[in-house]
Amino acid sequence: MQGRRPGLLTRTVVAATALTVLTGLIGQVPASAAGTPAASTSATAAQLPEATQEEKVNAIRTLGFDIDNSWLVLRDRDFVFKIFDTTDEMKNTLVKAAALQAYRDGDAAATQFIRTDIYALDRQDKENYARTKLERDQARKLKQSAAALIAMPVTDQQLDLGYRDFIYDMWRFVTGYPKVKAGLLDAFGADEPAQKVFLASGLLAAKRQDQQDAIDADKAKTEADKARDAARNARANAATVVLLQTTDAMLDLPDDFFIRKLLEKAVAGSEVAKAAQAALNSSAAADWRAFLVTGIFAADKRDVEIARERKAAEDRQRLLQLKAKAEAGGMRPRLVAAAAAALAGGADAVAAFLAKDVQQAGLLDQALEVTTPGYKGRYVQSSGGDAWTATGDAGTSGTAKVGAATWTVTEGLADPDCFSLKSTEVEGAYLRIKDLRVQLAANDGTDAFKRDATWCSKPGLSGTGVSLEVKSQPGRFLRHVNAQMWAANNSGANWFDADRLFLEDASWAVVGPDPVVTTPITTRWLNDDAFHAAVGNPKADEVYDANGVNGLPVRYRDFDKARVYFSDAAGVHAVSGAALEKYKSVGEYHWLLPIIDTTGTPDGIGSYTHFQNGASIYWSPNTGAHLVYGAIRTWWENLGWEKSYLGYPLTDESPAGNLRRSTFEHGNIDHDPATGRTWDYRV
Template sequence: MPGTRPRRALRGIAASAVLAATIGLALPLSAAAAQQPAQPGPVSPQPNPSASAGSGDPKSPAEQKPLTLAIGTLPDKPELAARQQPAAAPAPQSTDVEKGKAAAELGIVAGPELLVLNDRNFTAAMYYAADDLDKPHPLEPEHQKVKEAAIAALGANDDECTTFIRTGMAAANKQDQQIVAERRKKQEEDRAVKAKAAGALGIKVDDAVLSKSVYDFIVHLELNADNHKDAAVKEAARAALKGTAEAQWTFLTVGVFDEHKKDVDRLIQEDKDKTEAEKAAALSREAKANAAWHALGIKADDALLNLSDQDFVIEIWNRAPRDTEVHGAAEAAVRSRNPADWKYFIDKGAKEAHLRDIENALKKRDDEYIRQIGEIRTRAVKSLVRPALVAAADAALAGSPVDRERFVRVGQHQHLTQSLRAITSLGPDIYLTDSNGDAVLKEWQPGDRPEQAWKIEAGLSDPTCFSFQSVTRPNNYLHWRKNAGGHYRAFVGVDPSDGSNAFKVEATWCVRGGGNTVVISPVSAPNKYLFVPGVRDDEGTAGPAVWNVESPQPPTPFDRRYASDQKLRDSLGKPVRDPVLDKDNLGYREYEKGRLYRTRNDHGDFVRTDVHVVYNGPVLDKLVEMGGPNALGGKFNDQAPAKDGKGQVVRVDRPRAGGQNLYIIWSQATGAHEVHGLIGETWAKAGGETGPFGYPTTDESGFGSEGNRFNHFTGGSIYYLPKVGIRTTRGEIHQKFASLGRHEGPLGHPVGEETTFGTEGGRFQRFATGSVYYTPKTGAVAIHGEFHKKFAEFKYEAGPLGYPLNEAAATSDGVGRYINFSQGGGGIYWHPATGAHLVYGAIRGKWNELGAEKSYLGYPTTDEFDLPKGRRNVFQGGRIDWSNDGGHTIAYKVLTMTPGAIALRGVQSGRCLQVAGINQDAHADLAGTEIWDCIGGAPKQIWDLVSLGDNKYALKNRNSGKCLDLRYGDLSNTTPIVQYSCHYGSTQQWEFTTAADNTVALRSVHSAKVADVIGPKTENGAYVGHYADLAGVNQRWTVIQVSTTK
C-alpha cells in the first residue's frame, strides 16, 4: 500500500536517536516535583528546593519520574512564574503492545530498550526516530505530522504523551501518508501534464525532462518545437516564460493545446492538395480532438472524431466525471436541440469548462495550503525562535497560490536559520557570533555574516526545546560549558557534537519570553540562562540575559530603526540612497525627508552605538556643516520639537567641544544655530528656548585674543570670558546693548551681571567700556567712552551724579555732547578740544544761566574742584566759583594785565588802594592797606606788576618795595590785606578777574576771595581785607595804568 514501509529493529535507522533520547531525557526529579502537572501555556519546571547536584534517588532511571521539559519562566523569578494548578492523579502508562504498535507506524520493531521507557521518553524517542527518517530528504519530509504531534504532547503533559502513543501517533502517521501520497500524486500529475503537452507536439521526452520544473520544461518545448509547424506554440511559450508561474502552468495545461490547434488549423488551410470540403472536415475533426482533450484528457480515436456533433457531445457527457464543470457544460449542450450549441461546446465550451475545473481544483488545493500555512505559522509564533518562518509564512499567505504551494512543499523547511541579537549597553546591533569555536558578541557589520547565523533545530535531547547549530561550521552547537562557572549564568562555546548524551543535553536550550525578547536556558538547568560576556544581565538577582531572535541576515541598523517605528516611517518617507558608512561602520542613510545617523554615543561610563533621526532642513544643514554627529562626540539624540512647539532641536550630551550639552536649535524667525559649553549650560539652566534668552541667533563664536566666546539670543546674550567666567545680558539692558552693536559697539563686552540700585526699580550693568542704566522713567540709557570714564571717576551711580538720564546728546553748537544725571543737576560735557568734564550744582546752574556752552565761558576744561572756601569749574573762557563762606556763585574771566605799574581805584569810594601808615610805618612788614584819596604819582598808591605766569601777579608797592599779601594766609572773611617782603608765595599771588562795567576784582590765588573795602566804607582810611566774592561794588576796582614796561 502507498505510504507503508518495511519494519525494522531499533538497531536500524532510528536506533541512535532513540537511545540518545532514552538517556538524555531520563533526568530525575523528586517525587513531589515529578507529580506536578504541566502548567498552561509556556511555563518552566518547578525544581525541588531540597534537591542538589549530585544527590540522587536510589530508583532506577526507568522507575524515576522524568523531567517535565516545558518552555517557561525561571522558577525563582516570581514576576515571571506561571500559576500553579492543583495536582491531578497521573493516568495509567501505555502498554508494551500499544508502544509496539506506535513504533510499527515508523517501521520499527520495539525491543526491550524501547519498551522499558516511560511514555514521555518513548514519545521523545519516536520524535527522534521520525526525524532520522526525514534527514535524507529534509525539504520533503515524510513524518512531519508525527514530529509535530510528538512535540505537542511533550510540551503538554505526560497524559498527552500516553494519548500520543495510543492513538495520536497513528493518526499523525496517517496524515503523513496522505501528505506523501498527495505529493506523489501531484508529482505524477505534473509529469503526465508535461508528457501530454510534449506528445501533442510530437516531442519525445524521458524521465529527466519530465523532472524539470514547469519553467524549464516550457523552455524545452520551445527549443524543440518546429519553427513552422509549431509557430503558434513557440510564440505562446515565449510569452508564458515572461509571465507568472500561474501563466506558465495555464500554458502547459491548456494553452499548448489551443496553440497547437491553431497551428493545425493553419496547416490545414495551407494544404493546397485538399478541397475546401476536405479542409472543413479536417478542421472539424481537429476541433473535436481538441475538445476531447479538454473534456476527457484523452487523445481521441477515429471512432470518436467521426461522430456527429450531437453524438460527440453526448459521448463526452457520458464519459466526463460527474460533479465537474465539463460534465455540466456537456449536459447543457446535450439538453439543447440547437446545433449551434453543440458546435460551441466543441469549439470553445469544452475548453472553458476545463479551465473552470482547473480553477476549482486549484482553489480547493489553495484553501488547504492556506489552512496548513496558518497552522505552521501558529506553531512558529509559539516557538518564539522562528520569526523567519513566521515572515515566510506571512509572505506566502500574502502571495500567490504558487507561492503557497512551494511554501508548503519546501519553504517551511527552508527558514529555520536565525540570528541572536543581544540586549546590551553597547547598542542595539550586537549579535551572538561563532568566532572559531568561541561564542562572542560582535557588532553589526555590512555584508553577509554567516558566522552570526544559527540553524535552530529541535533540541538534541528534548524536541520541545532547541539546539543552535553554527551555520559556518555544521555539527557545531551552542554548548553549555559547565566548568566555566557562573551561579545563574550558563557560559557557552560553539563546540562540535561528539554524539554523546551528555553533549546533547548541554547543547539543548529551552526558551521563554514574550514580545520581541526571549530568555534561553539549559534544558537541565531552567534557573540558569545563556550568557556571553557583554550581554546585559544581573546575576545577583537572577535577572537573566535577554535575546532577540531575528532574521539570519540582520537588517542594517538604519532599517531596524526605520522598520520598528511607524511614525518615523511616516515622517521620514522612503529611503532614497544606500547607507554611507565610514571605516567604523558609522554614518547615515538618506530618506525622502531626512537622515538616520548611526552614531557612537558616549554615555560616560560606557559607549553605545545607536541610530538617530534628523530631518531635512536647517537643523540637518547645520549638523552637516559641523561635521555630523560623530565629529561632535558625546551622546547624540533624535531631532525633536522645541519646548514651546515653535522650533526643532537636536541635543548632544557631553559633546567633545565641552560642556554638559550641545544644542542645534531652529526656529522660523532665527534659523538654526548651535549652543554648547558653559554658554549652553547657562542657557539651558535659564530655561533654554522658553527662558529669558529665547532662541539663539548666532552660533558660538569668538572675539578678541583672550579666548572670549559668545552666543546671541532673541532675548539676550551670553558671554564666556576665561578670566571671569560667564556674563549675560537680557531684557531692556540687552536691547540697548544689542542696538549699539553688542560687544563690537562702543560698550564692549559685559564685565558684570545686571544689578539693582536705588529705590526706583533701577538696574545697571557694566561693560568693558561703558554701562547701561535702566529705570522705569528713563528706560535703558547707555553711557560709554569718555563720558563713562568720567562717570567712573565719580563712583558711578554711588557718586554725586546718580544715574544718567539720557544718552550723549549733541550740544547747541553741534560739536560737543553732553549727558545729564539724576542728582545735583549734574552733567558731563564733552568737546573734542577739552574732553569730558563734570559740571553740577550751583556752578551748573550759573553756567546754564549764562547760556552754558554758548556763553563766553564755552565748555568746561576741568571738573569741579575744591577751593579753600568753595568749589570751582574752569571753562574755556573763564571760571565759575561757588562759595561756602558767604559768597555768591560767580562767573568770570581771568585777565592778562599790561606789564608796568598801576593804581587801583575803588568803584564805590572812588579812592585808591594804598599802604597805610606814615613815614617808616608805611615801610613795615604787615602794614595794612586802606583806601585814600587818589593822588597822582603818590608812591604809596602805585603798584608794580610782577608777572608770576598763568595770569598770576605779585603787586609790589612803589613806596616800600614790598608785596601785597594776605595776612598770615588767614582764609577768614575780613582778614586784612597787608604788605610783606616779597616771596611770591600763594599769599602774594593775585589775579585780576572781570567784574561788572569793565571793572575788575582783585582775587587772591591763596583764598580765591577778593579784595574788599570792609564795611563797606568809603571814607579815607577804610581798611581793605579779603572777602568771599559777592560781586559787590566795594569789591570792584578800576585799574589805572601808571606806566608800562616792555
C-alpha cells in the same frame, strides 16, 4: 545676585553622574567585556568529531534509501557527496543543494550536514514535494494535452522538463502544422508565463487555424467532406483535454456518443465531467457541438483555476501556521516579517516563500541583546569557548560589527518545539551549557550535548522579550552576570543565581543579525529613556572624527530631533533646535564640545546649552540663538541669567570700540579687556 544655574554645575554633575552610573555598571564586568571578551572567547570551538556510523545510517534512513554498507566507511565529506549524487532533484531539492554546498565547504560542514542539517531539510523537501504535487501534476497534464494536440509521444522525463525545453522538443517534432510550428518558435523565446498560456490556449488556436487552412485548401472535397473533417478535428481536439486515445472509428462517432467516451475518461466531479453531462442532458445537436468545440476547454480551464485556488488557500493556511508558530516562539522575528510580507504579496509570493530554504536565505539569523536597564546594547557573543555579552569595539568606524554575535536559530537539537543557537562563524558549533557556564562548542552528536544545546523559549520573565530555559536543566535560564553567560535561576545556590535583577538578566531582545557595535552614544540612547525621547531615533550612521578637538577624537550622530556628540573629555550630550544651527555656524565641536544637553530654561520660554570653557548658547522664540561666554557670561550668570532684568541675549558678543559687548533684551553687558572690568546697564 542669584546662585549658579542648575546645569552649569548641578546639571552637569547630574549628566556626568548618569554617565558614571552607566560606566560603573559596565565597570562591574571584566575589563575586556566592554569590547573584546576575555581571552577564552578567542579560542576556536573544539574540533567537530566525524559522524558515527549510526548517524550515517540515520541520515540514509531519513531519505528513505536502502542501507548501503559501502557508504558507512566513507569519510563524512565523501558520504555527503554520495547523498548529493544519489538524491532526486525533484524530491530532494533542498537536501541535494545543501549536500553539494557542504561538500564544497569542507569536512566540518559535511559533518554538520550529516549530524543535524539533513533532517530539517528533508522535512521541508517532503512538505514542498507534497505541497507542489498538484502544481507538478497540472504542469505535466498541460504538457501532455499540448503534446496530444500534435500527436507527439512523450516520456516522463520530457514531462518534467522546463517549459522552454519542452516547447523546443515539440518544435522539433511537429510537421504539417505551419502555424503551430511558428507559434512554438515564438513561445520558445518568451518567458514562462507566456509559454504556459501558449500551451493552454495558443497551441489549440494555431492548430485549429492549420486544420481549417488545410480543409479550405483541399479543392477536391465536397462541402459535406469538409464538414465531416471539421467534426473529426473538433472531436480529436476535445479528446486531448482528458487524454483520450482515439481511433478513426471513434472520431466518426456521432457527437453525443463521442461525448460519452469523454465523460468516461473525465475525472468524476470535475468541471469537465459536469459540462459533459450537461451537454448530454440536452437533445440539441448544437449543444453537443458547442461542448466539443469550446465547452470542454472552458470547463478544463475552470478545473485548473479551482485547483490553483485550492492550492493557494492551502499554501496560505500553511504559511499562516508557520508564521503563528514563529511568533509564539519569539525567536525568529525576521522569519515572521518575511512571512507577513509574503502573505501580503499574494499566492505566488506565498508559494515562493514556502519553497525556499529559510536557513539558507538567512531568515533564521538573529542576535540576542541584553534588556537589563543600564546594560542594553550588549550582545551574546562567542567565537569559541565561554560566551559573554559584549558591545564590540568601534575603533575608528561608526558602523563596525560586534562580531561573533549572530546565531542561526534552528530547531532544538533535542526538541523540535524548542531552539538551538548555531554559530554563523564556527561550523557545527552551538551555544551549550557545561557545568552551568554557557559556551560555544562543537556538536559531538551525543544526546547529552543536544539537551545542553537546546533552549526552550518563554515570554520574557521581566515582561519584555524572551527568556530561554535550557532543556537539560529545567528552571535554569540563559542569564548574563558581569558579562558572563550562565544557566541560572534566582535560588541563590551559586553566585550567579542571585535574585537581584534575575528577571531582567534572563530576558532577551531578539534583534537583527550582525549588530553594530554599541558606542557611548548608543549606550546612552538605549539606556536613558528621557534622553531617547528627547532626541528621537537615529537617522544616520555614527561619524568618527579622529582629529575632532585638539587632535582628540570625537564621535557624533544625527537623530530625529538632535545631533549627539561624544568625547572622552565631555561625555555624551545632545544639541538641538536653533542651538544646533548656531553651534554649527561657529565650527561645531571643532570650537568646543557640549557639556550638557540642550535644556529648557527655568522660565519655560527658551533653552540653553553649556559648552566647554564657560561658553553657552541661549535661545528664545523672540531673540533667536546667541553665544554668551567669558566674563560677560559670568556677569550675566551672577545677575540671574535670563530671569535677570536684562532678559535673553539679542546678539553674540561683539567688539564695541575697545570694549566687548553683549546686547540683551533690556540692556547691555560690557567688558573691558584692558582693565578686566565688567558692568551691566539699561538701554
